[in-house]
Amino acid sequence: MPEQAESTAGSPTLEIKDFLRRRREQIAQRWADEPLFRAVFTVSRDEAVEAGKAVVDALAQVADAARLEDPDAAGFTEVREQLARMGTARSRAGLSTAQVSGELAALRPPVENLLLADLPDAPAEHTRACVTALSVLMGTLRVVVMQTALSEGQALIDRQRLQLLEVATPVIKLWDGIVAVPLIGTLDSARSQVVMETLLESIVEQQARYAILDITGVPTVDSLVAQHLMKTVAAARLMGAECIVSGIRPAIAQTMVHLGLDLGTVVTRASLADALGYVLHQLGVGIVTPGANGTGTSGAVAR
Amino acid sequence: MSQAFPGAHGAPVTGHVPVLRLGEVLLVTLQGDLHDSTAQQLQEDLAETIVHSGATGVVIDVSGVEIVDSFLGRILAEIAGQTGLLAARTVLVGMRPAVAITLVELGLTLPGVHTALSTEVAMELLRQQAPSSRFGGLRQERL
Amino acid sequence: MHTAAGSQARLPIRSDMDLVWVRQHVRQTAAQLGFGLVDQTKLVTAASELARNTLVYGGGGTMETETLTGGATPGLRLTFSDEGPGIPDLEQALSDGFTSGEGLGMGLGGARRLVHEFSIDSSPGAGTTVRVASWVGRPPRPREEA
Numbered sequence: 001m002p003e004q005a006e007s008t009a010g011s012p013t014l015e016i017k018d019f020l021r022r023r024r025e026q027i028a029q030r031w032a033d034e035p036l037f038r039a040v041f042t043v044s045r046d047e048a049v050e051a052g053k054a055v056v057d058a059l060a061q062v063a064d065a066a067r068l069e070d071p072d073a074a075g076f077t078e079v080r081e082q083l084a085r086m087g088t089a090r091s092r093a094g095l096s097t098a099q100v101s102g103e104l105a106a107l108r109p110p111v112e113n114l115l116l117a118d119l120p121d122a123p124a125e126h127t128r129a130c131v132t133a134l135s136v137l138m139g140t141l142r143v144v145v146m147q148t149a150l151s152e153g154q155a156l157i158d159r160q161r162l163q164l165l166e167v168a169t170p171v172i173k174l175w176d177g178i179v180a181v182p183l184i185g186t187l188d189s190a191r192s193q194v195v196m197e198t199l200l201e202s203i204v205e206q207q208a209r210y211a212i213l214d215i216t217g218v219p220t221v222d223s224l225v226a227q228h229l230m231k232t233v234a235a236a237r238l239m240g241a242e243c244i245v246s247g248i249r250p251a252i253a254q255t256m257v258h259l260g261l262d263l264g265t266v267v268t269r270a271s272l273a274d275a276l277g278y279v280l281h282q283l284g285v286g287i288v289t290p291g292a293n294g295t296g297t298s299g300a301v302a303r
Numbered sequence: 304m305s306q307a308f309p310g311a312h313g314a315p316v317t318g319h320v321p322v323l324r325l326g327e328v329l330l331v332t333l334q335g336d337l338h339d340s341t342a343q344q345l346q347e348d349l350a351e352t353i354v355h356s357g358a359t360g361v362v363i364d365v366s367g368v369e370i371v372d373s374f375l376g377r378i379l380a381e382i383a384g385q386t387g388l389l390a391a392r393t394v395l396v397g398m399r400p401a402v403a404i405t406l407v408e409l410g411l412t413l414p415g416v417h418t419a420l421s422t423e424v425a426m427e428l429l430r431q432q433a434p435s436s437r438f439g440g441l442r443q444e445r446l
Numbered sequence: 447m448h449t450a451a452g453s454q455a456r457l458p459i460r461s462d463m464d465l466v467w468v469r470q471h472v473r474q475t476a477a478q479l480g481f482g483l484v485d486q487t488k489l490v491t492a493a494s495e496l497a498r499n500t501l502v503y504g505g506g507g508t509m510e511t512e513t514l515t516g517g518a519t520p521g522l523r524l525t526f527s528d529e530g531p532g533i534p535d536l537e538q539a540l541s542d543g544f545t546s547g548e549g550l551g552m553g554l555g556g557a558r559r560l561v562h563e564f565s566i567d568s569s570p571g572a573g574t575t576v577r578v579a580s581w582v583g584r585p586p587r588p589r590e591e592a
Binding site for chain 2: 469
Binding site for chain 1: 315327373396397398399400402403404407408412413418419420424425
């Protein structure tokens with residue numbers, strides 16, 4: 001790699017770069033025994049050493065570019081993924097952010113000792129400058145790991161959240177012109193919005209004149225949830241569909257009365273089956289039960 | 304089509320919205336972004352047309368409307384109220400989900416207005432429940 | 447974000463024709479920023495309410511749009527200013543007056559529920575400034591208990 005014009009010979013930054021290249025093997029060997037590497041690279045010690053070398057190379061490249069304090073330095077690009085993997089592996093193992101940060105800090109002393117051993121006759125001033133430069137560089141490494149680990153964690157949370165929202169809101173076509181959404185779990189603002197939009201979209205898609213919102217699986221109905229239900233019903237009505245709320249368990253009905261919550265003009269039914277029965281009746285579809293007409297078949301027929 | 308509905312291409316609709324007559328029913332198709340004065344004009348035009356034609360139903364297709372604010376919302380409610388006084392019924396057709404959600408959030412649920420998913424359903428609705436209008440059963444038979 | 451940070455535009459609100467331009471401008475800007483269809487519609491509707499207020503009660507004014515790129519997701523801020531008579535009783539103006547007909551500040555309460563952030567600055571004789579902002583992908587604010 002060509003020497004950078006701006007790093008003058010003998011400067012602490014340049015010294016660090018040369019030192020890292022020279023002691024690459026030894027640094028990686030020492031790091032391989034540190035908890036951070038040992039715990040993450042479990043296949044073999046060689047694997048940990050190789051990973052350590054990659055990090056040393058990255059640091060040397062960053063020093064070469066004289067960007068000791070820049071977490072966005074190009075030198076980190078190639079090891080960013082590996083560092084993220086190390087960070088997330090440790091936090092998944094149950095370590096707190098502070099503990100992971102501590103493990104990263106523990107990587108510095110072995111390197112510093114090697115550096116001091118390399119500078120026995122250097123003037124105190126120069127030694128101090130070199131140690132400071134190394135500390136800065138190792139600090140930047142710490143920032144990079146914490147950054148990537150955090151953004152990785154956030155991306156994971158966002159991804160799971162979105163998946164959960166979608167998985168938790170299936171729209172089922174029960175009959176020609178009838179759709180149902182069985183709601184399971186707590187309804188917060190974000191989820192209510194997804195439920196409302198999904199249901200209304202499916203009303204258009206299926207040209208469904210009736211939609212059933214089943215809240216059997218919703219643990220509590222507070223004023224916020226009641227409000228969301230009423231908004232959904234009102235929006236469906238504006239589009240030309242009737243929305244029925246089913247599955248209001250006795251305990252929930254009681255709480256709602258206590259809270260003074262009123263679903264107003266919303267049509268409610270005790271169970272999804274009751275709601276379906278009501279809608280089929282509205283559509284003029286009769287239910288034929290076994291034995292009722294002597295044929296022994298069960299099903300619905302248009303009146 | 305593009306001549307009849309200048310709003311279809313995103314240009315604001317000004318002037319008159321065409322009112323089509325299908326037997327006893329007046330069909331209005333709103334599209335694009337409506338000018339306030341155009342909406343007010345429609346309200347006047349409809350009242351006049353109902354009186355002159357003796358129509359028993361008004362179908363307003365809003366499937367091409369991207370936004371209904373409280374002004375247009377109130378005009379639609381007033382059209383329904385006013386056609387009711389003239390013994391006709393108004394059905395609002397094809398409101399988009401985003402528009403419906405927004406109207407509810409605004410607090411405008413248009414309680415006096417009938418709604419339907421499609422013009423077909425709206426026509427069926429008007430046929431089934433024709434009001435005991437000025438012309439009573441005579442109209443219903445002719446439908 | 448490679449879009450120009452904090453890009454701004456200023457539109458006049460002098461006639462009901464201008465309301466149409468305000469709506470179309472907000473719709474376009476919101477769509478470019480990546481707002482979903484429902485959020486676009488809410489923003490455009492809020493803009494329409496506030497622009498009409500500016501026109502009818504403020505005797506005309508301006509709308510300024512400003513894209514916000516500082517947050518986790520992009521946002522859009524709209525500022526409506528007029529030099530009209532101002533609003534003597536803000537609290538009353540923000541209560542749901544729109545259902546009762548042609549009240550002062552009609553539509554303010556409704557517009558407030560359609561956006562993430564809402565602030566109003568007004569005093570008699572000094573005009574009115576309403577600022578609203580929304581961000582892409584943020585869930586709507588729960589409605590305040592009356």
